[in-house]
Amino acid sequence: MDAYRAIITKRDTRHFLPDPIPPDVLTRILQAGRMAGSSKNSQPVRMVVVQDPERRAALAACGDYAEHLKAAPLAIAVVLLPGGGPFDAGRAAQNLMVAAWASGITSCPIAMHRQECAREVLGIPPDHTIATVLAMGYPDLKHPLSQGRQRLPLDELVSWERWGAHRPEGG
Template structure:
């Protein structure tokens, strides 16, 4: 898929087929996150790829919006050190957003759907993944082949009108 088509095709997917995602594809999309821009090239992130059914089921309990993780063939946990100050926290969250989108876009390019989730129960998430308490499990991404329809460019996305969002020169 061309980059522009992958951008237009990417959507949140929370229902997946039972087909496993090959390890090499999981590594490839995670590499996209690894290659994402990072403030001062700090790269505070770590990524944990999960394919074990039991772990996925457990991870689905760490946030009310994480139910799709239980049925995903795979998930990627995005982990970041606990920030020592507000500025670091904000920058790390921005960097995680860039890494998340890079992973999602690379996945879409391969026909894989992704669905993101926050993490509320830190102690539970850390225990499931073996993450030290010096780090936060910031987000989860379910990964798999979409159950409803394959990814393809969305012609009429459910977005605010372009002309209301984009401003040239001034608000």
């Protein structure tokens, strides 16, 4: 799947098959996260791969809407070093999710509402931030990926030159 197709077809899901992600596929996904750009090439993002079901269950208790983490065969915590910016973490997370989808693996980002809890589960130092945790696995297609909700049309999302201005004629 080419990059554009992966981006426009990717959807989050909370329903996964129990099938493990092969090591070579996981390595490709992690490489995509590693290659995300960062401010001044500071590379403030680190990743923690969580495959153990008990640890994923413990991590799920650290987020308010994280129950589906228990069903995912894999999670990747995107961690920011001290001083790292959330935009850099977002770039890495998006690379991870798009690369996963290009291999047929779906994902869902999860907020860790109780950072101290998540840091303890993962053994992360107190001055680091868990930007997000990505639940990943092959999609259980008994559940629709889009949940039936359509994306807004482009002309509702984009302004031209000034807020609320429409695309110029012929543009």
